[in-house]
Amino acid sequence: MASTADMTARFNTYLKASENGPVIVTKRGKPVAVLLAVDEEGEIERLILAHSPKFQKILNNGKKQIRETGGIRHEDFWREVEAETQQRKRPAAKRKTAKPVLDLTA
Numbered sequence: 001m002a003s004t005a006d007m008t009a010r011f012n013t014y015l016k017a018s019e020n021g022p023v024i025v026t027k028r029g030k031p032v033a034v035l036l037a038v039d040e041e042g043e044i045e046r047l048i049l050a051h052s053p054k055f056q057k058i059l060n061n062g063k064k065q066i067r068e069t070g071g072i073r074h075e076d077f078w079r080e081v082e083a084e085t086q087q088r089k090r091p092a093a094k095r096k097t098a099k100p101v102l103d104l105t106a
Contacts, residue, residue: 001023018037022034
């Protein structure tokens with residue numbers, strides 16, 4: 001454990017210590033934060049999502065919907081994903097982009 005004052009003074013030391021495990025930061029003797037080493041970029045995303053109230057609400061709503069409706073079959077899910085992917089690709093393919101013009105008359 002490290003106090004916020006000690007953490008400020010010796011941040012690099014605690015950063016190094018976090019490679020061996022979480023470092024709990026305290027303020028007036030009470031835990032207020034945790035310093036964690038990150039080995040992979042994906043870990044940051046997982047940590048942020050795990051502590052995101054908005055994401056947790058989405059997950060809980062999804063779980064509730066599955067309990068109430070039984071969800072959808074695996075094959076049906078991927079069929080819907082494929083159909084939506086194809087639908088998104090179509091408008092992009094129809095768009096025309098302006099070709100750059102090189103004026104050689106100047």
